Amino acid sequence: MWFKNLQIYRLTAPWTMTSEQLEASLAAQTFSAGTSVEMQTQGWASPRENGMLVHTVNRQLLLELATEKKLLPATVVNQVSKARAAELEEQQGFKPGKKQMKEIKEQVTDELLPRAFSIRRSTRVWIDPVNGWLVVDAASPAKADEVFKLLLKSLEQLPFASLRTERSPLSAMTDWLAADEAPGGFTVDQDTELRATGEGKATVRYVRHTLEPEDVRRHIAGGKQCTRLAMTWSDRVSFVLTESLAIKRVAPLDVLKENTDSMARDDNERFDNDFMLMTGELAKMIADLVQALGGEEQQKKAA
Template sequence: MWFKNFIFYRFTGPFEFNETQLEEALQEHTYSPCGSQELSRYGWVTPAKELQDTLCHSVHGFHVVAAQKEEKILPPAVVKQIVDEKVELIEDEQARKVYRKERDQIKDEVIIDLLPRAFSRFQRTMALIAPQQGWIIVDASSHKRAEELLTHLRGSVGSLPVALPEVKQSPSAVMTSWLESGQGMPNGLTILDECELRDNLVESGVIRIKGQDLTDDEFTAHLEAGKRVVKLAVEWEEQLRFVLQEDLAIKRLKMTEQMQEKRDQDSQEDQLAQFDADIAMIGLELTRLIPVILEAFGGLTDE
């Protein structure tokens, strides 16, 4: 297993659940399939099939949990078509106008009728809890998806004192200065050949650059014109490659070939043993990386 993206939160208070206590808390909020009249369901599932019904798995002080979301798929175009047909029939048969309130009621009835026949879409989200280091790391590409997991975790354990980290310097301004001056990069971080620029004056003014030398004149002309960096591809210590965003979210996280080769050399035949090894590797690497990212932008505001 490997995280593809991640959003990290820091503990603002102690997290006092051990593996057994966390398992018991999660068991009260497990996933179960949608009922015939339900649009969605959300609940905890096992982080790996080898764990069977276990919901919390701990390795070297890291707790791994997984949540599953089920959503019924009702194409808006289909719902609208059926509602339009019913409205037209009423207006023709009863020679009267169907107004918004009645139309909304008809729409609700149509949805209730379609739900038992709707297909389901499933979305699984993993999270790594690192209480000793003070972080929760969610494998999510959007804050909405990450917050869904945290909200469910908060409801399961009763209290979850976490917050998005706030840094002293603007990540966008700092990343822009890295490219303008070629200086100030933290030790271990190397700029790659991809970034996204945004115009401060024009909201839709976005330039995406990939596979280009970010130090050549054509690129620096965009910076001189006042555009700022909002996403930047970097490599860290020849171990990880990722896109760093101005909101500190990490996208497209990948191992370098060097790190992948080491993982392959240390691979385990037993699937659960390999899962444990991956958790340990992810936990150790990401909890080393996060302080580097924060320090690059001046550190946390309350430090």
């Protein structure tokens, strides 16, 4: 159950809410399947499918946002609307205007929605009251924003801010590659992206390719900066750091997998072991990464 992507946020005030209080606050926004005429529905679901909206292990909290969306391609709506407009033109003797076309599309959408396929996706949220982190397993900030919109509906207040560091990942990653030296506790892997800042934004990508220091330095000297860098932390977790301080492609290495598998007796215990191991390891990794980037930006942290 390891998170694949990390959108990281700092809790700006101590977390004082108990699991029971959080459960009660989320209950009003519990997920329920959408009706035949709803394009999208969202709500809190049980991370363990046991009816509980908050799963707690070792003071770490796990939430899950469920999203159900109807698949109704615009091309289908446009095709049916075009045929419907042609029929109307024949009846009334002139082409439908903008207002009529809008009404036709709305009517067609309402008619087709009950027959549209639905897809459901889940976005998991880890709240770490001990170290003050809030982490969303999302590949983009837009998906994380969906979580926060519903959290703010569910809670009276949620003091958080995006994680900001004294050094930008763009600058730090470029310097690490130029010096051919990763920060303490980390190693550089074989995937990276270097992009120019000019109008053309020329880009060079290395995928499972040994990074030759001289080649990399030549690209940097030519004005390119590192926007993505694959790294490994403490020989335990591999990931890709991006220029926006998002962490992607998170994967525990074999040493962690072996320890987890040997401890678990059943699925429930395995899930809890995985969650406890993940939160423990990632909390340390995030702290080390923040330190490698010069620490948290003091003005933002104070705000």
